[in-house]
Amino acid sequence: xxxxxxxxxxxINNAFRWNIPEYYNIGVDVCDKWAETDPGxxxxxxxxxxxxxxxxxxxxxxxxxxxxxxxxxxxxxQIGDRIGILLPQAPETAMxxxxxxxxxxxxIPLFALxxxxxxxxxxxxxxxxxxxTNAAGAAKLAGIRDRxxxxxxxxxxxxxxxxxxxxxxxxxxxSSDLTPVxxxxxxxxVIIYTSGTTGQPKGALHAHRVLLGHLPGVELSHNLFxxxxxxxxxxxxxxxxxxxxxxxxxxWHHGVxxxxxxxxxFTGEAxxxxxxxxxxxxxxxxxxxxxxxxxxxxxxxxxxYQLRSVASGGESLGTELLDWGRKTFGLTINEFYxxxxxxxxxxxxxxxxxxxxxxxxxxxxxxxxxxxxxxxQVQPPGSxxxxxxxxxxxxxxxxxxxxxxxxxxxxxxDWLLTGDTGCMDDEGYIRFVGRDDxxxxxxxxxxxxxxxxxxxxxxxxxxxxxxxxxxxxxxTEIVVAIVVLKEGVTGDDQLKREIQEHVKVRLAAHEYxxxxxxxDELPMTTTGKVIxxxxxxxxxxxxxxxxxx
Numbered sequence: 001x002x003x004x005x006x007x008x009x010x011x012i013n014n015a016f017r018w019n020i021p022e023y024y025n026i027g028v029d030v031c032d033k034w035a036e037t038d039p040g041x042x043x044x045x046x047x048x049x050x051x052x053x054x055x056x057x058x059x060x061x062x063x064x065x066x067x068x069x070x071x072x073x074x075x076x077x078q079i080g081d082r083i084g085i086l087l088p089q090a091p092e093t094a095m096x097x098x099x100x101x102x103x104x105x106x107x108i109p110l111f112a113l114x115x116x117x118x119x120x121x122x123x124x125x126x127x128x129x130x131x132x133t134n135a136a137g138a139a140k141l142a143g144i145r146d147r148x149x150x151x152x153x154x155x156x157x158x159x160x161x162x163x164x165x166x167x168x169x170x171x172x173x174x175s176s177d178l179t180p181v182x183x184x185x186x187x188x189x190v191i192i193y194t195s196g197t198t199g200q201p202k203g204a205l206h207a208h209r210v211l212l213g214h215l216p217g218v219e220l221s222h223n224l225f226x227x228x229x230x231x232x233x234x235x236x237x238x239x240x241x242x243x244x245x246x247x248x249x250x251x252w253h254h255g256v257x258x259x260x261x262x263x264x265x266f267t268g269e270a271x272x273x274x275x276x277x278x279x280x281x282x283x284x285x286x287x288x289x290x291x292x293x294x295x296x297x298x299x300x301x302x303x304x305y306q307l308r309s310v311a312s313g314g315e316s317l318g319t320e321l322l323d324w325g326r327k328t329f330g331l332t333i334n335e336f337y338x339x340x341x342x343x344x345x346x347x348x349x350x351x352x353x354x355x356x357x358x359x360x361x362x363x364x365x366x367x368x369x370x371x372x373x374x375x376x377q378v379q380p381p382g383s384x385x386x387x388x389x390x391x392x393x394x395x396x397x398x399x400x401x402x403x404x405x406x407x408x409x410x411x412x413x414d415w416l417l418t419g420d421t422g423c424m425d426d427e428g429y430i431r432f433v434g435r436d437d438x439x440x441x442x443x444x445x446x447x448x449x450x451x452x453x454x455x456x457x458x459x460x461x462x463x464x465x466x467x468x469x470x471x472x473x474x475x476t477e478i479v480v481a482i483v484v485l486k487e488g489v490t491g492d493d494q495l496k497r498e499i500q501e502h503v504k505v506r507l508a509a510h511e512y513x514x515x516x517x518x519x520d521e522l523p524m525t526t527t528g529k530v531i532x533x534x535x536x537x538x539x540x541x542x543x544x545x546x547x548x549x
Contacts (some may be wrong), residue, residue, distance in 0.1 A: 001215065001219065001254075001473065002016070002215075002216055002220070002224060002365060003043050003224070003228070003498075004218045004224045004225075004227060004370075005148065005224070005350060006266055006352050007349050007431075008233060008314025008352065009349070009352050009353045009362060009365075012352065012365055013365050013366075016216070016365050016366050018212075018366055018394060019294065020185050020209050020212055020394050021185060022184060022185060023182055023183065023185065024183065024184070024185040024190055024208050024209060024212070024216045025101055025102065025104075025183045025208055026097075026098075026101040026182070026208050026211050026249065026336060027065065027097070027098040027099065027100070027101030027102035027180060027475045028101075028102060028365075029211070029253055029544070030098065030211075030249055030252035030253050031043075031061050031062050031065060031098045031252065031487060032062055032102075032180070034210065034252070034255050035057075035058040035059045035061065036062075036315050038058065038255075039057060039058060039059025039062070040057050040058075040059060041057060041058045041059075042055060042056075042057060042058075042257040043056050043057055043058045043060075043061050043094075043252065043257055043258070044056040044061070044091060044094060044257060044259075044260055045256050045257065045258070045259045045260065045278060046089075046090065046091050046260045046261070047259060047260065047261035047274070047278070048261075049145065049232065049264065053193075053278075053351075054091075056091055058252075059257075061091075061094065061095060061098065064091075064095045064171070064174050065095045065096075065098040065099040065102065066100035066102070066175075066177070066178040067171045067174040067175065067176050068095050068096060068098070068167075068171060068174070069099035069100075069102045069178050069180075070098065070174045070176075070177075070178055071099075071102045071167075071170050071171060071174040071536045072088065072103055072105065072130055073103055073154070073172070074101060075129075075130050075152065075153040075155075075165075076128050076129065076130075076152055076153070076165075077103065077105050077129055078103075079103070079104035079105065079181060080104065080105070080106060081105050081106065081129045081130070082105065082106045082107075082108050082126045082128040082129060083100045083105045083106070083107055083108065083128065083129065083130045083131070083132070084108040084110050084122075084123060084126075084130065084131035084132070084133075085097060085100075085107060085108065085109050085131075085132050085239075086110040086112060086114075086130040086132065086133035086134075086137040086141075087112060087133060087137070087157070087239075088112040088118070088129055088135060088237065088262050089237065089243070089260040089262040090260060090367065091260070092132065092157045092167070093238055093260075094238075094248065094252075094260070096132045097109075097238075097244075097248075097249075098372050101189055101190075101208070102126070102178065102180040102181065103180070103181055104181035104183050104187065105303070106126075106189060106190060106191055106205075107189065107190045107191075108122065108123075108126050108190075108191050108429075109129055109190070109192060109238065109239040109240070109244055110122060110123075110131075110137075110237040110239055110241060111237055111240070112134075112136070112137065112237070112239070114140075116141075116143050117260065118142050119140055119141065119144065120144040120147060120148065121201070121382055122193050122201065122239040123144075123148050124150075125203060125401065125402065126203055126401060128150065128151055128192055129150055129151065129152055129153070130151075130152065130153045130154075130155065131151065131153070131154050131155070132155045132157070132167065133154060133155070133156060133202045134157050135156060135158050135159065135161060137234055138154060138156050138161045138163075138164050139161075141154055141382065142161075142162065142163065145163065155167040155170065158163045159185060159245075161302060161377035163398070167377065168199075171307050171365040173192060174319060181210055183284060184208070185206050185207060185208050185212070185394075186209065186398075187207060187208055188205050188206070188207055188208075188210075188398060189206060189207060189208040190205075190206050190208065190210070190244075191203040191204065191205050191206070192204050192240070192241050192340050192373070193340075194206065194207065194246070194339075194341075201371075202400045202403055202406055203400060203402070203403075204340045204341045204400060204401075204403030205398045205399050205400070205401050205430045205481065206397050206398065207395060207398055209247065209394045209395075210394070210395055210397075211245060211249050211253060211267055212394055213393065213394030213396070213501070214245050214246065214249075214250055214344045214395055215250060215253065216252040216344075216347075216364045216365040216366045216367070217246075217338070217343075217344030217345065217347045217364035217367075217395075218246055218311075218344060218364075218367075219302060220334070220336075220347040220348070220349040220352075220361075220364055220365065221246075221284075221309070221311035221313075221329075221334040221335075221336040221344075221347045221348070221349065222282045222308075222309040222311055222334070223256070223308060223309040223334065223349060223350060223351040224349070224352070225250075225256075225258045225282060225489055226255075226353050227307065227308065228282060229277070230254075230281045230282050230308065231256065231257055231258075231259065231280055231281045231282065232247055232251045232256055232257075232258050232259070232281075232283065232284075233247075233258065233259035233260075233261070233274065233275075233280045233282075233283050234247045234280070234283060234284040234285070235245075235262060235263065235266055235271065235285065235286070235289050236284060236286055236289075236492075236528075237262055241338075241340050241343050242286065242313065242314065242343075243284075244278050245321050245343060245344070246284055246311070246313070246330050246336075246343070246344060247284050250329065253505070254373055255330065257275070259265060259278050260273060266289060266291065266292065267297055267482065268292045268293035268294070268295055268296040268299070271285075271289065271292075271293055272293065272296065272299045272302070272303045272305065273303065273549055275305040275307065276302065276303045276304055276305045276391070279306065280305070280307065281306065281307060281308045281309070282307070282308055282309045282310075282311075283307060283309075283310055283311070283526065284310075284311045284313075285310060285312050285333075285529070286312060286313070286314050286528045287312055287314055287315045287317055287321070287527035288314075288315070288464075288524065289314075289528070290312060290324075290325070290333070291321070291457070291464055293328075294321065294324050294328075295486065297415055297481060299328055300327070300329075300330075303436060305329075307329050307330075307331065307340055309331070309334065310325060310329055310331060310333045310334070311333070311334045311335075311336055311347075311459070312336070313334055313336040313338065314332070314334050314528060314529055315450070315456075315477055315529060315530075316335070316358075316432045316450040316454075317333060317335055318450060318451070318453065318454025318457065319356075319357050319454055319456050319544075320359075320453075320455075320457050320458045321333070321454070321457070322355070322357075323352075323503050326425075331350065332348075332350035332355050334347060334348045334349055334350060334361070335347070335348050335360045335361055336348070336360070336361065336364070337360050337430070337432065338399075339394075339418055339419075339420075340356040341396070341397040341400075341410065341416065342389050342393065342395055342396045342397060342416050342418070343395060344364055344395060344432055345359045345363065345364055345367045345369060345389050345393075345395065346362065346363060346364060346367075346369065347359055347361045347362070347364045348360065348361030348362070349361070354524060356425075356429050358431050358451070359430060359431050360430055360431070360432050361427040361429070361430065362427075362428045362429055362430065363428060363430075365388075367389060367393060367395070368393075368470070369387065369388070369389055369390070369420060369424075369430065370388055370390070370415070370424070371383060371384070371385040371386065371387060371388070371423055371424050371430075371519070372386050372388045372412070372413070372415050372417070373385050373393035374386070374388070375412065376388070376412035376413040376415045379423075381423075381424060381425050381426040382423055382425060382426075382532055383423060384421055384422070384423045384433060385417070385421065385422070385423070386418065386420070386421065386422075387415050387418045387419065387421070387422040387430065387432075388412075388415035388416060388417050389415070389416045390414055390415060390416075391411070391415075391416060392530045393416075395454045402488040407538075418543075420432065420433075421433040421438075422433055428536055432450060433450070434449050434450060438468070438469075438532055440467075440468070440469030440479055441471065442472075442475045442477050442478060444511065447469075447479060447510070447511055449466070449467035449532075451507065451511070452467045452479065452481070452503060452511055452513065453465050453466065453467050453481075455502065455503050455506050455507050456481055456483065456499055456502065456503060456513075458502070458506075459498070459499055459502050460486075460488070461485055461486060461489045461495060462482075462483055462484075462485065462499070463484045463485055463486045463487075464484040464522055465481055465483050465534065466481075466522050466530040466534050466535060467479060467480070467481050467482075467513065468480050468482070468535050468536050468539070469536075470515065470536065470539045478514040478549075479511060479512065479513045479515075480513055480514070480515045480517070480539060481499065481513060481515070481516045481517070481518070482517050482519055482535055483499070483515075483516060483518050483519070484518075484519060484520065484521060484522060485518055485519070491518030495518075496516045499513070499516055500512050500513060500514075500516065522535075523535065
């Protein structure tokens with residue numbers, strides 16, 4: 001744990017040493033240690049879809065998770081077996097994770113909005129034995145179950161359906177007496193599938209130590225978390241590494257309560273209301289959520305919220321969103337960076353370091369990063385290259401599930417290559433340029449989309465934007481902007497020229513978008529990242545239409 005009083009970054013980093021025990025279990029750490037010393041301690045506030053809420057103590061979570069762990073074992077789940085968790089943010093989601101870890105099983109978080117094809121791939125690839133879900137999930141599984149020979153039991157939280165077991169009826173018969181498996185820190189705990197922006201998703205297998213590896217980055221991004229009175233919420237689903245290991249599990253490691261609520265349809269107004277109603281002090285808001293909240297008029301005058309920290313990661317924010325955050329929240333949004341295989345390795349922290357425009361932060365305490373070339377050679381300050389993380393590192397994945405070649409390809413020597421392009425200055429601040437395949441090569445210039453997107457987002461007519469490169473015979477590629485306009489704004493040639501001039505004047509002539517298309521929405525992954533390859537695939541169709549794609 002980092003110190004909770006502000007000290008210079010370099011002083012903290014120099015004094016830090018990892019303390020990873022030989023034996024360590026996530027479930028015991030995030031639940032049982034609190035339940036045994038303070039069973040009434042608040043763990044969770046679950047806000048249901050109808051607005052009602054229920055509070056859960058760590059003692060209640062322990063009893064429920066112990067019963068569920070015994071139920072898993074009665075279903076045949078053994079050490080190393082995979083247990084799928086197909087639920088939104090809910091008490092049962094938390095209980096299932098804790099129970100799976102305590103019996104030495106491997107949790108498979110599954111996004112509740114996945115379709116049947118996405119579920120079939122992940123469940124078949126992982127060989128999942130048991131799934132905990134709800135009625136909606138059971139309906140999806142019913143159509144694919146005959147193609148999942150290793151799936152033996154489906155437990156449903158809201159009744160019994162054909163081929164399923166009523167979880168709550170079964171829990172009444174299950175014992176609450178459990179001795180957790182004594183797992184090693186290196187033992188596998190969870191498989192999180194990549195969002196699959198290119199090719200089939202890969203299952204990143206993580207050890208129990210992954211939670212300990214996340215802590216410095218989480219503590220930095222929430223301004224030396226935890227402090228007295230902290231309370232965490234995120235709209236990010238717990239099925240993804242951002243919700244699970246940046247929020248849910250670190251909060252409970254520190255005994256900090258969570259608000260659990262995921263909107264069926266996220267709106268900025270609803271988010272501000274929740275922040276006010278539950279006194280949220282700390283929140284992880286992905287860039288897409290921030291951009292939607294940014295469209296709300298004068299929220300600081302309409303709601304009374306008192307945030308201590310706002311963290312964001314997934315895409316670079318840019319100056320426009322950071323300035324809006326200072327005005328709206330009265331604080332600097334801390335950016336962090338990572339990926340499913342090696343998360344929370346870069347962070348900013350307004351409490352102990354300056355915020356540099358265009359930089360996403362410095363290496364999170366305890367992690368070693370560099371900018372390297374394709375051969376793994378460290379590049380000098382200011383040079384573009386691959387953002388890389390040095391192994392060994394406790395946050396780093398063990399391997400891709402059943403994919404040794406992909407695992408091998410992820411490394412050059414002792415450097416894990418993120419596949420993202422960036423540069424580092426002489427103080428260690430890292431600027432994110434873009435995915436390797438997102439960087440635009442135009443007339444000899446290498447152009448990252450982030451800065452252009454940030455600039456266009458400052459135009460008063462623009463709600464959201466994505467920038468890509470499109471093939472061009474003369475320039476290799478040209479810059480193309482795909483724009484979602486604010487309500488009531490009509491896209492026309494005059495507005496296109498305004499946006500182009502906006503970029504020319506504020507950035508550079510070679511970076512302005514030579515083509516602009518107005519769309520109703522951008523294609524997104526389930527984690528809220530723009531699917532640029534899909535935009536590139538559609539560009540020829542867009543070019544055939546004068547105004548709207």
